[in-house]
Amino acid sequence: MASATQALPQPAMNYRRREFRRAWRSMVAAKWPLLALLILVCVIFAALFGPQIAPLDPNRQNIMLRLAGPLTEGRGKTLFLLGTDGLGRDVFSRLLYGARVSLLVGISAILVGGTIGVVAGLVSGYFGGWIDDVIMRLGDIQLAFPFILFAIMFLVILGPGLANIILVLGVGQWVTYARIVRAQTLSLREKEYVEAARALGDSTVSVIFRTILPNIMAPLTVIASFNVASVILSEASLSFLGLGVPPSVPTWGSMLAESRDQLLANKWWLAFYPGIAIVMTVLSFNILGDWLRDFLDPRLKTLG
């Protein structure tokens, strides 16, 4: 610990610590973000160690034991904790594996969209001129093209697949990031410390990524946390249309979409557990996003 402290200049380290402590206190005071954080930690744990926790193979079917209710005993010593689905697969194991894929889709799509958007926004805002024009028109085209049509069109053509879904959902998000980053960059470009960095002979790339980018990360984090939630929902809708991930890949969205024929037949567990998983995760991302926004927005800090 001591050596790690020495690696950073003392004042910066202290500032960072103080900020973390302040964040923690604010989180504890607000209570809900703390709960959200706890839920997300659980979900991330399930995503990382799902394969180790899962009692059964999530893709092992047994149609003779399909649609068994929660706590049904299977052959041998197996227990279907949360019941089985339409092909006799263990819902609990699929839920655990699903955590991994759903989070993967949510986060990677944001990373894809965020990266494209941030780079486009930085370039656009920093250089201005015709580059700015081209990028912003591309953004307008993307916005004017209804996202759902964009997604359906490309998934019908590329075929369903995890990478394709991530790509399509990611590309659909870039404009939001690009616009915010551009606006921030425009205002930062003329700031003294950016001028200073430039005057010191930093390369353009270095100015953009080392000086400007760190200063606009805060609002981006807030948007990203909301976005993860909406991407998880979009994935569910695409699964409903039959454009989701391949059948061997469990996701919460596709589990929910598969359950729709069973709703009238009152097989509630098929929809309930993935539904709860989605609601809790999305809710947590939203609550954290809210809190983060309040925390980072100095104007709101004064409010009791």
Add this chain to the structure above:
Amino acid sequence: MTSLIRILATGCALLCGIAAAQAAPPPDTLVVGLSADASTFDPAQISSRDNANIAKHIFATLYTVNFEGEIKPYLADKTEVSADGLSYLIKIKPNLTCDNGEALTAEDVAYSFNRPADKSKKFTGNSAGFVFPTLGFKSAEVVDDLTVRINLSARTTLALGMMAQIYIHCKDAYEAMTLEQASTNPVGSGSYRLVSWQRGSQIVLEKVKDPGRFKRIVWRIIPEASTRTAELIAGNVDIITNVSPDQIGAIDASGTAAVEKVSGTRRMQVGYNLSPNAAGMPGAAEIQNPKVRFALQYAVDVPGICSQLLGTTCERATSLVNPPNGNPDLKAVPYDPAMAEKLLDEAGYPRGADGVRFHIRLQGPRGRYLNDANVVQAIGQYLTDVGVQTDVELLEWASVYSPLLRAKKMAPLFFLGQGGVTWNPLYDMSLFSTPDATTNYQSWTDPRWFDDWKLALAAPSVAEARPVINRMLKLFYEEGPWLQLYFQPDFYGVSKRVAWKPRRDEEIDLFDASLK
């Protein structure tokens, strides 16, 4: 101005529609819930099954295939076939009319055949695309006011059944319309008339003459299966198609409706792609061996799939021919994984150290056949269980699966259902008419089959071809290119209010439906 009147008319019809949707439909109205809308009512353009089901109430045909699978005259009165089987002299009933009041004569019948055949009009409907090539249609000519002669290029026992699919319509009415008008303003010859067509919502037909018991038929377009079931249970719809097997229980328990099951004529199979196109894909070499193909037949629990995933006991398939026209000596292969493993060992594909004999890919469509996605995944599991590691891939039908099929570029295993008929075994067998026939998706080339096929076709009647047919079907059973599954059961939800029996051939025939 006409469009204005049409809008007004639809408005009025719609008000009736509201009443229908809110409470039980009135006693003279039958409401059917379909999953897909019609795309056109031009008799030469109609191609989809749902579209044809509506159209057959608007347009009469020369013949009709009845509930039992027999071909009966409808507009035709007398039929004479020339000795060489190439010319059909058909006399129609007197005093027929079309919806616009025009007399329906031999000229109109000939026109109904010649119009879709007109290459310059580029029709892509069922008539030009399927019926005429199968029929070997050459021309139709007027003999006298009530008699028409239809010329074919080759003798076929399928002739009357194929002619039963040609919609009869009046020449003067259609000559006066552009193609665009023809697609929305059918001038029919059948017992119902199109009153309104709210695209994506509903189609209303009104009775003009017999046969038919309901004054009005409303076809509501309800794409989502759960919504169709809910509307049926709520009593707003009388008949629904494509009931999801898992909702049968809910419908039967509702007290307002019940599910009618019928063993359809669609032959469900896992095709083996034997074509050179599949070469190089995992499993392609192994399935070239007929012993492997037969062994896999034991690996799949077809009765289990039926009872669990389709919610019924299905009619097992022993060949590509629909019962009762098949070879009666053939018995469906039972589910016996131990036998499958034994045969695979004998064929020279023992389990490796990892328990895998060989890898193979299985493709299937999603949303095309009854519960297809689940059935395909279950088959994949059964094959994996006997050591044939199966990688399942589900594809969208229209834009992906169907083109692959046409190009014969499927994976070594592919799930498919092909429509058949109850009235002629040769129709069912005609999928494999030549090694490179378009419907020979498996690229099966066994010369014994194709030599016998010529013999069977040349026979003057089906009865006389029977010994050859049975020999062919035995070959198909033992060394054929299909992993035989079942004849697809069809489920219709029927309200307690009406008496109606579904047909085996996926046609919806409402002429005999009545109130209870």
Add this chain to the structure above:
Amino acid sequence: MWTFIIRRLLQSIIVIFGVTAISFVALQIGGDPTYLYVSERATAEEIQQTRVALGFDRPLYEQYFTFIGNLLHGDFGTSLSYKRPALEAVLEALPATIELTLFAMIFAIVLAIPLGVFAALYRGSALDGSIMTMGMLGQSIPSFWLGIMMIMFFGLYLRWLPISGHVPFLVPLLQGHVVEAFSQLPMALYYLVMPGVAVGFYSLSRNARLVRSSMLEVLGQDFVRTARSKGIPEAAVIIHHALRNAWLPVVTMVGLEFGFLLGGVVVVEMIFSWPGIGRLVFNAINQRDIPVVQACVIMLSVIFISLNLLVDLIYVRIDPRVKL
């Protein structure tokens, strides 16, 4: 002001061309759609004939330029599956979707304002808690799931609302049958409730939270404090000072809202058998019916662009700080 509008219109034209190019290329790389328009037993020769008839034998750029050329004459081409003008098919389906999105939009905005305002005024109370919980839940439930649950509960169990179907309001209105249209309005709304809520619920939740946080922000600002200290009644402070400023972010949302609501429209139209553009375009994409897809995409982009232009203009009127 006028130069602003003209510049925006010019930009819009570029955008629309971009949109058509994307969908054109996307649909083409999906492969040759000819197979979808021939029968199961068509021979290779027949397939080739159909290909030529549909124009898919020509090079891609040639097809695109033909398409653009026709477009400039107002000709969107003929639908491959319906064999009638693509534009006609799209215009026929458009009113139902506009009814649906309009209802959802009004639902999502009109209800969001009081919910957000009350939540902000009673910050930390049980009322605030329940409104925000609903808001959070609303942002976590996929619309198809909400739709099916509503069908089961309100349609099948309680039988309060119709399960599926559509009564037109805009079509008779646009045809000039004003009396007929308004006599159908109650029925139209009756059928609109469930699909409209399913489409708009997500936005309602988001907007309510947006109004709440921007209201909180405004309430903490000096001019509100000044107004209060002057002894102006609380209700007047809220309505005249706080609310006027608090709903600005909501207005900004409206323009983007349309594109956003469309996301739910495809799925909800399927579930409620709503005869709108969402189902039309979904089928058209699956059928590779390029003219219909193009016409849909163009119509929707035009609506989106004009709506955003309108929002910008409104913004200028209600927010004196913004100048064009």
